[in-house]
Amino acid sequence: MEVVPAAVKKAYLSRKFKRRNRSILGDFTLTFFLGLFGLFSVWPLIFIINNAFKPLNEIFIFPPKLFVQNPTLTNFQDLLIIIGNSWIPMSRYLFNTVFLTAVGTAGTVIIGSMAAFPLAKYVFPGSKTMSKLIVYSLMFNGTVTALPNYVIMSKLHMIDSYWAVILPSIGSTLGLFLMLNFMVQVPDALIEAAKIDGASEFTIFWRVMMPLSKAAWITLIILSFQNFWGTTGGGFIFSEKLKPISYALMQIVNAGVARTGVASAVTLIMLVVPVAVFIFSQSNVLQTMATTGIKE
Amino acid sequence: MQTSRKPIARTRGETSIANVWKKHKEKYLLLLPFSVIFVVFTVIPVMTSIVISFTSFNMLELPKFVGFGNYINLIVNDDIFLIAVKNTLFFALITGPVSYIMCFVFSWLINELTPKVRAVMTLVFYAPSISGNAYLIWKLIFSSDMYGYANAWLLRLGFISEPILWFDKKEYVFPILILVQLWLSLGVSFLAFIAGLQNVDRTLYEAGQIDGIRNRWQELWFITLPSMKPQLLFGAVMQITSSLSVSQISIELAGFPSVEYAGHTILTHLHDYGFIRYEMGYASAIATVLFFIMVFTNIIVQKALRRVGV
Numbered sequence: 298m299e300v301v302p303a304a305v306k307k308a309y310l311s312r313k314f315k316r317r318n319r320s321i322l323g324d325f326t327l328t329f330f331l332g333l334f335g336l337f338s339v340w341p342l343i344f345i346i347n348n349a350f351k352p353l354n355e356i357f358i359f360p361p362k363l364f365v366q367n368p369t370l371t372n373f374q375d376l377l378i379i380i381g382n383s384w385i386p387m388s389r390y391l392f393n394t395v396f397l398t399a400v401g402t403a404g405t406v407i408i409g410s411m412a413a414f415p416l417a418k419y420v421f422p423g424s425k426t427m428s429k430l431i432v433y434s435l436m437f438n439g440t441v442t443a444l445p446n447y448v449i450m451s452k453l454h455m456i457d458s459y460w461a462v463i464l465p466s467i468g469s470t471l472g473l474f475l476m477l478n479f480m481v482q483v484p485d486a487l488i489e490a491a492k493i494d495g496a497s498e499f500t501i502f503w504r505v506m507m508p509l510s511k512a513a514w515i516t517l518i519i520l521s522f523q524n525f526w527g528t529t530g531g532g533f534i535f536s537e538k539l540k541p542i543s544y545a546l547m548q549i550v551n552a553g554v555a556r557t558g559v560a561s562a563v564t565l566i567m568l569v570v571p572v573a574v575f576i577f578s579q580s581n582v583l584q585t586m587a588t589t590g591i592k593e
Numbered sequence: 594m595q596t597s598r599k600p601i602a603r604t605r606g607e608t609s610i611a612n613v614w615k616k617h618k619e620k621y622l623l624l625l626p627f628s629v630i631f632v633v634f635t636v637i638p639v640m641t642s643i644v645i646s647f648t649s650f651n652m653l654e655l656p657k658f659v660g661f662g663n664y665i666n667l668i669v670n671d672d673i674f675l676i677a678v679k680n681t682l683f684f685a686l687i688t689g690p691v692s693y694i695m696c697f698v699f700s701w702l703i704n705e706l707t708p709k710v711r712a713v714m715t716l717v718f719y720a721p722s723i724s725g726n727a728y729l730i731w732k733l734i735f736s737s738d739m740y741g742y743a744n745a746w747l748l749r750l751g752f753i754s755e756p757i758l759w760f761d762k763k764e765y766v767f768p769i770l771i772l773v774q775l776w777l778s779l780g781v782s783f784l785a786f787i788a789g790l791q792n793v794d795r796t797l798y799e800a801g802q803i804d805g806i807r808n809r810w811q812e813l814w815f816i817t818l819p820s821m822k823p824q825l826l827f828g829a830v831m832q833i834t835s836s837l838s839v840s841q842i843s844i845e846l847a848g849f850p851s852v853e854y855a856g857h858t859i860l861t862h863l864h865d866y867g868f869i870r871y872e873m874g875y876a877s878a879i880a881t882v883l884f885f886i887m888v889f890t891n892i893i894v895q896k897a898l899r900r901v902g903v
Contacts, residue, residue, distance in 0.1 A: 324705075331702050335717045338776065341727035342720040412627035412742040415620035422613050427624070430636065436834055436887035437639045438860065440867050442881040444652070445641035449633060468634035473627060474830070475785060478823035481791060498619035512788035518805060520781060527725060564725070571723055572716065579787075 303496040316487050342568075349373075349565035353558045372562035379549055379559065383546040393459075397541055401463045405521045406473045406514050411545070413476035416500045418488060431470040443532070450533065461533035466524060472517045479513035480506055515578045543567060597837070646877035647836035655795075656874065663878035674879070676854045677862040680767070681837060685859065685890075687771055692778030695829060699779060700786035701813065715787055722780040728842055731773050735759040735846070764846045766855035773842050782828035789824030793817060818901050825901065829894050837887055838862055859883045 343363065346496065348356065348366040380387045415421070416428050446465060447456070455461045483506060491501045507514070529544040550560040614621070646663055648656035667674050703714045721727055734742040737758045744756040759765045793816070801816050839856070840860030843849075849864075859879060865874035894895035 306645070323809065327702050327705070331699070331714065334699070335714065338779065339717045339720050340731055341724045344730055345727070376600060408626045411623045415617075415623050419617075419620055421617040421620055424620075427628075431631075432830060432891070433884075433888060434631075434635050434639060435830060436891070437642070437884050438838060438863065438880045440860070440863055441642045441645070441873065441877045442635075442638035444873060445638035445645075446634060449637060453633075464630055465634040467627075467629040470631065470635065471781070475781075475827060478785075479788070479792070479828040481823045498623060502623060512791045513785075516784045516788045519784065523723065525853075568724055575716060575719070575723060578713060579715050580708070 342448055345561070345568060348561040351558070351561065356557055356561065372558040376549070376559045376562050376566075379532075383545070385537050386546075387542070387545065389538055390540060390545040393530075393539055394526065394528075394541040394543065397459055397528060397530075398522060400459070401466055401525040402518055402521040404463060404467045406517050408467055409472035409517070410476045410480075410507060410510070410514060411502060413473050413480050414506050415498070416473075417477045417480035418483070418485070418506075431474055431477075434470050435474065447532070456533060457535050457539065459539065461527055462530055466521070472521065473542050475517055475520075476510060476513050479510040483509045515581060518576055519575055522574050526571055527567070561576075607868070642877045643881055645874055646881045648729050650872070650874040650876045650877075652871050652873055659874065663875050664882070666875070667878055667882065673854060673857065674859075674862055677857045677859050680854075680856070681839070681858045681860075682766070684771065684774070684839060685811050685833075685836040687777065688774045688839075690838065692775055693782065693828060693832040695775065696779055696832070697782040697786055700783055700790060701817070702758060703787065704790040715784075718779045719783065721777050726845075728773055728777055729845060731776075731846060735769055736756075737761065759848050761852050763853045763855045766851055770839070770843055770847065770856055773846065774836070777842070778832075778835070780831075782831045785827050785831075786821070789821045790817070793820040822898075822901070825898055827896060829898055830891060833887055833890050834893060837890070838885065859886075870871075 347363060347365045349372055350370070351365045352367060352369045352371060355362070355366060382591055416424055416431075450456050450461050455464070487505055487509070488501055491505050496504070527543055528541055529547060530541050531544075532541070534540055546563045550556055603734060605681070647658060647663070649659045650656035676851070699718055703711050703718070706714060716723075736742075736744070737756060737760070739745060739748060739756045740758060741759075743759070746751075747753045748756070757765070759769060797816050797820065798812060801812060806812050806815060838860050839858050840863075842859055843851065843856040843861055844864065849861060851857060851861075860883070863876050863879040866872045866879065
């Protein structure tokens with residue numbers, strides 16, 4: 298969608314406006330500040346990566362060292378052996394997780410966005426009540442609703458199926474609330490224009506709202522992916538062949554102190570996928586949004 | 594949330610349900626799939642919990658109706674609950690605003706960088722949130738023996754002569770929990786701010802430059818903040834709920850129960866009654882009280898945020 302005039306876009310890209318209103322001293326201080334705090338936050342990531350390659354004696358060394366001295370792949374080899382002996386093949390656990398993550402994330406994003414659009418852009422009977430319910434339901438703690446939730450799911454015969462994990466997550470309102478707050482910013486003029494062209498609400502949703510709130514749903518994909526990828530299906534999935542991979546890997550890790558090395562390899566492996574998804578989608582947000590702004 | 598919403602169609606004077614349906618059919622159809630799931634898996638469980646809060650329910654026998662008994666007990670008889678409320682509010686009063694400002698400042702600073710560096714820096718700051726229970730490394734840092742990082746450094750620099758038992762001393766528990774919570778705070782709101790900043794219309798900055806905006810602070814207050822109001826409101830709700838619902842880091846780091854209840858929060862209290870004593874009626878009453886504290890905080894904060902950036 299061509300929202301910004303081509304000339305402005307070109308000028309922006311040619312860095313003509315890049316240095317507007319900036320002082321060198323300010324730039325320096327801010328970069329320094331960023332770097333300092335960055336070191337503080339990235340620490341667990343460095344720790345996890347290093348730990349995965351440490352031989353057992355280095356993991357237990359006191360005082361603990363952050364960086365690995367003699368990197369080794371033993372932890373990963375041990376993990377492979379354990380996986381090879383698994384009763385249910387690891388590929389099955391992996392499939393479960395991939396299925397949960399794919400269907401759950403797609404469901405959360407699409408169903409949440411569909412509902413966010415009318416609530417963000419129109420006033421109709423019930424819309425205000427619904428918006429309020431959505432915000433306030435974020436504030437009720439999940440600990441005590443777990444019990445009624447379980448009863449409902451068993452009444453619907455959903456216990457011990459993928460749906461017991463997927464549907465409650467879709468029904469949580471975080472995603473919708475995020476989408477709603479971005480869709481509010483889409484200019485009404487664009488919707489009016491689409492209507493004059495004869496577009497239905499569904500077309501407007503898919504062709505106008507979704508492309509213009511890309512930054513929001515990419516963020517939602519990251520959050521939802523992280524949520525489903527790490528799920529163990531605890532409390533809802535009991536059949537071994539339906540359990541997700543993080544459950545299987547946790548069983549391996551929990552087998553005792555001797556598995557500490559394997560555990561650090563597992564931590565790294567479970568982290569690689571969300572991090573990859575994160576980097577991929579973040580760079581995507583930035584690329585696409587760099588040239589199109591939304592304006593009234 | 595409602596401020597920047599400009600309804601296209603004002604709907605007035607609909608008389609019958611049939612009329613409403615005819616006029617807004619497509620909107621309701623878009624809402625339908627979510628509404629069904631939402632009602633079944635969120636609204637009904639929450640309502641049930643609120644009903645349970647008026648009963649005495651041990652999960653074995655049928656619930657017994659006790660009226661406001663649980664609430665009266667909470668406020669009048671439960672001294673530990675009052676400690677929990679005090680801790681939670683004090684904790685949220687510090688971590689809530691600080692983490693909110695941190696989320697914004699860091700996303701704003703990152704936004705100034707070139708796209709590739711920006712993607713990397715976003716990951717760097719988001720790292721504590723993406724690495725699962727990475728906060729457990731704080732256990733290593735504040736380990737009570739001389740090998741914990743904090744003790745090792747303090748000993749080496751000569752500030753202390755013997756290791757400090759961090760989580761056994763009342764005065765250390767609270768500050769450490771605040772530190773860890775702040776370290777964890779660049780989460781959902783941070784990502785929403787990053788995405789929101791990408792949405793700000795670039796031409797506004799050029800127009801602002803012509804109109805006499807001279808430095809980044811003016812640009813921030815007059816252009817960036819007003820353009821990001823919906824995201825700011827979203828972030829506020831997220832930070833309110835997360836800063837008032839601290840429990841896991843307290844239980845994992847300070848232990849449960851923590852020394853002299855120094856790390857006791859409303860949610861650890863709930864955890865106690867829900868998972869250890871199985872008094873679901875009482876636990877539900879705690880959840881309901883927490884809910885109203887959050888709703889109340891939210892109303893105040895939203896009012897304040899409406900004034901941001903004129």
